[in-house]
Amino acid sequence: MKELREIAVSGQHLLVFEVAARHVSFTTAARELELTQPAVSRSVRQLEEALGVPLFIRRHRAVELTEAGGVLYEAVHGGFSQMHQVARRLRRITHSHVSLLCSDTHAHWWLMPRLSDFQERHPDISLRVQVIKRYIDLEPAGPEGMVLGIWSGEQPRPGYECAEIALEEVFPVANPAFARTLDISDDLSSLARQRLIHEDQKGLPTVTWREYFAAFGLRQDAELPGLRMSDYSPVLVAALAGQGIALGIGHIVGPLIDSGLLVRVGSLVHRTGLRFYLVWPERTPLAPQAELVKDWLIGTIPGRTGGGAGVAAQGRGTGR
Known part of the structure; x- marks a missing residue:
């Protein structure tokens, strides 16, 4: 002894x-x-x-x-x-709360309209939404089995399971009143001369107007005119206020189009090949509260009903 x-x-x-x-x-x-x-x-x-x-x-x-x-x-x-x-x-x-790490875009425009339904269904679960500016590992970000994330990429990073939220589809959108002043249809050269709203995001991946035009064969060497924002949320706010034309991310702006707050400008859709995923660590079983949050989130995805263990991920991922 x-x-x-x-x-x-x-x-x-x-x-x-x-x-x-x-x-x-x-x-x-x-x-x-x-x-x-x-x-x-x-x-x-x-x-x-x-x-x-x-x-x-x-x-x-x-x-x-x-x-x-x-x-x-x-x-x-x-x-x-x-x-x-x-x-x-x-x-x-x-720690009784479940953490969901995501970009401001997904927190503000995708998650927020759904939260009242979550609170009605699960009033006993505390959900903490943490906005991130860059990709971070989920496991150190909170208590074991209590952290989820929303990422974008060709595939999420190895070591995570996932459920696909949406393909990344990008197209021009504008305030309806502003759009009525335009007469450009799918004339990209004319579109490039309009009041464009740009996202100058540094930490997370973003599709630029230059990339959008290049996807349809229009090369733009000179700097394009317009407003420049450091994040996607003010880009959408500016578009809603009639300040110009923004690039809409399909599953984000879809509800705004359905409600008549935004309209599409032209018909050309750029499918980037990236996907948005709900992800969680593969090697750590989710706690019961986090499992309920995961199933609820999956159930809000069109065509999905929740449940299931997800698909083990391989390859490169990012964090938008």
Whole structure:
């Protein structure tokens, strides 16, 4: 019992040892722990004295584990891994909300009109919508099994399951009153001379007017005129206010067109090949609350009724 007490009061020493043994380097361990190299060496030496056995063979500018050091590393590394998993489970117990990470576009224009239905169906679930400006890993973003995300890409990133929300289809839209002043139909050269509204998004992928015109064979070398916004939401607000013509993303502007707030300008639709997905980590089972949120979101997708485990994802993804 005396030996166990000596180890028990050396928790910090065990942590330093685990990092040093994992890297087989006191210098690298010092960098990870934000300590000095002598502090790491001193901590390991004190642990060796407490245990009464050498854990490292010190050589000039290098160290290597002894047999005893290897045995201790396996035990300590496994113990810390288990503690980390338990801590994540405890955070899931103490955090009752489910997090949904998505762009401002999807939070504002796609999710918001649906939330009253969610609150009526699941009044006991707290949903936290977190707006992101760039792709981030979901697992560290919240308690284990309690995080979902909306991404775009050819396919989501490996390690995630997904449900497809929509294909990316892009076409010009405008306020009905503004559109009545136009007489361009599908004349792209004429369209390029109109008051265009641009999205200058830096963090997430976006389709530019230049790319839209190029998709139909019209090359634009000169800078196109018009308003420039740093995000898609003000682009739509400007279009609704009659400030010009914007590029509409089909599943985002569809309800605005159905309600008569926007109309399509011309008939040319650019299908980019990207898709929008609801995603969640593949290796971590969703908590029951997150499973309900996932099924509800899938059920709001046209042609989908919710449920199902999704499709394991492969390939490259982004975060719009």
